[in-house]
Amino acid sequence: MTAQVGIVMGSDSDMAVMEKAGAVLDRFQISWEIEVMSAHRKPERVTEYAVGAVERGLKVIIAGAGLAAHLPGVIAAHTILPVIGVPLYNDALGGADALYSCVQMPPGVPVATVAIGGAKNAAVLATQIIGVDDEEIAERLEAYKRDLGEGLKL
Numbered sequence: 001m002t003a004q005v006g007i008v009m010g011s012d013s014d015m016a017v018m019e020k021a022g023a024v025l026d027r028f029q030i031s032w033e034i035e036v037m038s039a040h041r042k043p044e045r046v047t048e049y050a051v052g053a054v055e056r057g058l059k060v061i062i063a064g065a066g067l068a069a070h071l072p073g074v075i076a077a078h079t080i081l082p083v084i085g086v087p088l089y090n091d092a093l094g095g096a097d098a099l100y101s102c103v104q105m106p107p108g109v110p111v112a113t114v115a116i117g118g119a120k121n122a123a124v125l126a127t128q129i130i131g132v133d134d135e136e137i138a139e140r141l142e143a144y145k146r147d148l149g150e151g152l153k154l
Contacts, residue, residue, distance in 0.1 A: 005025055008075070010036070068097040
């Protein structure tokens with residue numbers, strides 16, 4: 001099955017947080033792929049991934065950024081797809097630098113951004129974006145929202 005959501009991160013040390021997005025997407029039966037790529041160490045790989053995303057069938061990209069890395073912004077600069085940034089925690093600044101690098105984008109290059117470490121919410125947002133045009137996904141989201149009111153946790 002062709003992946004609908006791409007999950008990317010700058011370092012394999014971010015995998016434990018970013019895999020949580022995949023678990024949420026599994027719950028909604030949304031196909032996904034996950035890759036490690038650095039906007040600073042391998043910028044050509046990031047560009048190639050972003051430019052080819054539509055052709056590969058992706059609908060949304062979730063990008064994790066640690067430190068002041070600009071992975072979500074670089075991807076957003078090279079694709080028309082929605083990009084959701086997940087700022088990742090670090091000891092030095094607690095993830096505030098990553099948060100700022102995601103939200104302080106120039107006009108015309110938006111990155112939707114969730115809380116520091118918020119990979120689960122990034123997956124829910126990706127699901128909502130896909131659900132706008134997919135009735136089955138929308139129905140799963142409606143059931144999920146009902147369950148949330150009854151204390152269900154992701």
